[in-house]
Every structure is written in structure tokens, then in C-alpha cells.
Amino acid sequence: MTFQTPPAVEVRNLAKHYGDFVALKNVNVTIAAGEYFVLLGPSGGGKTTLLRTIGGFQKPTSGDVFLHGKSVGHLPPDKRPTTMVFQAYALFPHMNVTQNVGYGLKVAGLPKAQIADKVAHALDQVGLTKFAQRKPHELSGGQQQRVQLARAIVLDRDILLLDEPLAALDAQLRKDMCLELKHLQEKVGITFIHVTHNQEEAMTVADRIALIANGDLVEVGRARDIYRAPEKSFTASFVGENNVLKGKVSDANGVSVTVDVAGAKLQVAKRDLPVSTGQNVTLSIRSECVALETVNDSNAPTDGLSMLGAYDESVYLGLTTSHLVRLPDGTEMVSRIIADADDTLPVNGAPVRLRWKPTDIRLHVE
Ligand SMILES: Nc1ncnc2c1ncn2[C@@H]1O[C@H](COP(=O)(O)OP(=O)(O)OP(=O)(O)O)[C@@H](O)[C@H]1O
Ligand SMILES: [Mg+2]
Numbered sequence: 153m154t155f156q157t158p159p160a161v162e163v164r165n166l167a168k169h170y171g172d173f174v175a176l177k178n179v180n181v182t183i184a185a186g187e188y189f190v191l192l193g194p195s196g197g198g199k200t201t202l203l204r205t206i207g208g209f210q211k212p213t214s215g216d217v218f219l220h221g222k223s224v225g226h227l228p229p230d231k232r233p234t235t236m237v238f239q240a241y242a243l244f245p246h247m248n249v250t251q252n253v254g255y256g257l258k259v260a261g262l263p264k265a266q267i268a269d270k271v272a273h274a275l276d277q278v279g280l281t282k283f284a285q286r287k288p289h290e291l292s293g294g295q296q297q298r299v300q301l302a303r304a305i306v307l308d309r310d311i312l313l314l315d316e317p318l319a320a321l322d323a324q325l326r327k328d329m330c331l332e333l334k335h336l337q338e339k340v341g342i343t344f345i346h347v348t349h350n351q352e353e354a355m356t357v358a359d360r361i362a363l364i365a366n367g368d369l370v371e372v373g374r375a376r377d378i379y380r381a382p383e384k385s386f387t388a389s390f391v392g393e394n395n396v397l398k399g400k401v402s403d404a405n406g407v408s409v410t411v412d413v414a415g416a417k418l419q420v421a422k423r424d425l426p427v428s429t430g431q432n433v434t435l436s437i438r439s440e441c442v443a444l445e446t447v448n449d450s451n452a453p454t455d456g457l458s459m460l461g462a463y464d465e466s467v468y469l470g471l472t473t474s475h476l477v478r479l480p481d482g483t484e485m486v487s488r489i490i491a492d493a494d495d496t497l498p499v500n501g502a503p504v505r506l507r508w509k510p511t512d513i514r515l516h517v518e
Contacts, residue, residue, distance in 0.1 A: 158221030166215035235304035385516035388436035419456030441512035
């Protein structure tokens with residue numbers, strides 16, 4: 153008989169209400185041991201609430217949290233295998249790095265020699281051996297975070313909870329720190345649950361991303377799957393730069409479905425979605441998958457993978473240029489193209505055709 157390692161975290165039917173307000177509706181999620189898991193979503197969606205409930209700082213209204221296969225509903229934060237990483241202020245300012253990291257063990261009454269061994273090992277793991285004698289104010293923000301990670305390691309806490317750990321940093325430092333966190337997690341091998349509303353940060357660090365919005369867990373997946381093949385229309389609108397189009401199904405009989413959008417009849421793979429004629433659906437196409445062609449007039453031919461519109465304006469973004477095109481019903485579409493030094497742009501109002509590949513358009517039923 154083989155025993156599989158239980159997941160680090162299992163959240164079952166979790167709901168959290170604040171009075172009448174529902175912050176989490178009915179969340180189910182499983183996080184494997186050693187996984188770098190990101191909770192991503194718009195402000196107010198419920199990310200912090202979920203993280204704090206896992207850590208035991210908040211009691212769920214209903215549902216359960218299991219850590220390493222054991223229900224922890226009755227346990228306070230310090231009795232759980234979790235550690236919450238806060239920003240700078242969580243270290244003792246008068247103690248050096250060694251003392252900060254060893255503090256929890258000292259309180260637990262461990263012999264001095266054992267504390268010294270464990271602390272040295274943890275500092276080595278997080279790359280802070282050289283900084284052992286420094287005080288927190290002599291460390292960078294990233295180094296201070298590593299001290300907190302070392303603290304978690306000596307206490308054998310193997311689930312690290314990080315709420316917007318990089319929010320206070322400027323853009324460049326944020327990028328560097330992001331990669332550093334990722335490498336640290338790979339090296340130490342413990343489970344990270346990292347909350348952010350920054351998509352690039354999420355994609356940089358995550359093994360898997362969960363999208364959280366309006367108290368719901370909308371979708372979970374690897375960064376590339378969520379980006380390239382979003383299941384839900386919300387995911388398409390939140391991740392990447394998608395053109396999200398509303399339409400009505402006019403033919404659902406084939407492997408591909410015909411959807412009427414702004415006077416055009418578009419073809420999209422049905423996959424295994426339950427769709428029928430007359431149903432309202434959503435389509436998404438990433439802006440970088442939409443090619444732009446100038447045409448002679450607004451009666452130019454189209455097929456199920458193209459639409460006509462009027463050129464509106466361009467936005468130069470350095471690496472890419474976004475071309476904005478208005479469809480006959482007023483909807484704006486974006487075609488994002490690697491910027492050319494000598495871009496000659498269509499004039500405002502010029503008829504253009506937008507075109508994409510069959511694999512680049514997706515159907516969503518919600
Ligand atoms: N103690 C509380 N009492 C009442 N409402 C609360 C309380 N804490 C959070 N909320 C509400 O619950 C919702 C979810 O809050 P939460 O902090 O989990 O969001 P978040 O996804 O972390 O957002 P942000 O990205 O802005 O940090 C918000 O609408 C918030 O106003
Ligand atoms: Mg939050």
C-alpha cells in the first residue's frame with residue numbers, strides 16, 4: 153500500500169460573512185505541498201480574507217480548512233504549520249538576525265546549542281549567513297523578508313503566507329524581488345501562498361494561480377493556461393489584454409459555433425461547452441492575436457475569423473503599439489502589434505479588417 157503526501161492546504165466549502173456582507177461565498181481549493189500558489193484578483197475580492205482564514209487569524213462562517221490533512225478549525229495561528237510574512241515591522245528592532253531567527257526556539261525552551269544549529273542551517277538556506285550579526289534596520293526589505301522566512305524554517309512551519317509582500321516596492325525592485333522569492337521557494341521547498349493583485353508578479357512566481365473575485369474562486373490554473381486558455385470570461389477580462397465580445401449563438405450544430413457579434417458571424421470552437429442556438433455568450437481574443445489589415449471600403453469581404461471596423465487611434469507603448477478599432481456597433485477592439493520604427497498608420501475613420509486564427513478565439517458561457 154502506498155501513502156500519498158496529503159496536500160499542504162485543503163479548503164472545503166469555505167464561507168466568510170461580515171454581518172450581512174459576504175466576503176467569501178463557497179471556496180474550495182487544494183494546494184500541494186511544495187507548491188508556489190498565488191491568489192490573484194481585484195481589490196476587495198476576498199484574497200486577504202482567504203489567506204487569513206488559512207492562517208487562523210479569522211474564523212470561517214462555515215466550511216473547513218485542513219493543513220497536511222488535519223482539520224485546524226480549532227487551532228490558533230501559532231499552533232498551525234503556517235507563518236504569515238508581514239512587511240518590515242515584524243522583526244524585533246533591537247535583536248540581530250540570529251536572535252530574531254532563534255527567538256521562537258528560545259521561547260519554546262530549546263537548548264542553546266540546538267538553537268544555534270537550527271538558526272545557522274536556516275540562515276544558510278535563505279542566504280543570510282553573512283548578515284547574521286546585523287540589526288533589521290541594516291537590512292534591505294528583501295533581506296528582512298528572508299529573516300522572516302528563516303524564522304518560519306526554524307519553527308518547522310512549512311506553509312508561508314505572504315499578503316502583497318512586494319506592494320511597497322518600486323517597479324524595478326519588485327521585479328527583482330519577485331524572482332528572488334521564486335528562487336528562494338524552489339530552494340527551500342516549502343509551500344508559499346502569495347496574495348497579489350499584480351498579474352505580472354503572479355505570473356513570475358506562481359506554479360498555479362487562483363483568481364479570486366467577489367468572494368468566489370473563479371478559476372485555478374498554471375499561468376500559461378490562465379493566460380492562453382481562460383475558461384471564464386472574467387479571467388479573460390482580468391488576465392492579459394483580451395478583446396471581450398458579447399454575442400448570440402445563431403448556429404450550434406457543428407464542432408464550431410456561429411456567434412453573431414456586431415453584425416458579423418464569427419466562428420468559434422465549441423469545445424465541450426453546453427451551448428444552444430439563441431444563447432447569449434462571450435468571446436475573447438487576446439489583443440496580440442488580432443492582426444490589422446487596411447481595406448478599400450467598408451464592404452470588403454470577411455469570413456468567420458475576421459471583422460470590419462473603423463480605425464480609431466494608436467497608442468505607442470515602446471515594444472508594442474496598440475491599434476484601437478471601432479466596430480459598427482461602437483464596441484472598441486484592440487490589435488496589439490510589435491512596434492515598427494516606421495509605422496504608417498491608417499487615418500482616423502479608415503476602414504480596416506481585424507483577423508485572427510481559429511485557435512485564438514475562445515468561447516465562454518459565463
Ligand atoms: N472586518 C471586516 N468587516 C467587514 N467587511 C470586511 C472586513 N474585512 C474585509 N471586509 C470586506 O470583505 C471584502 C474582501 O476583503 P479582502 O480584504 O479579503 O479583499 P482583498 O481581495 O484582499 O482586497 P485588496 O486587494 O484590496 O487587499 C472587502 O469588500 C472588504 O471590504
Ligand atoms: Mg488584501
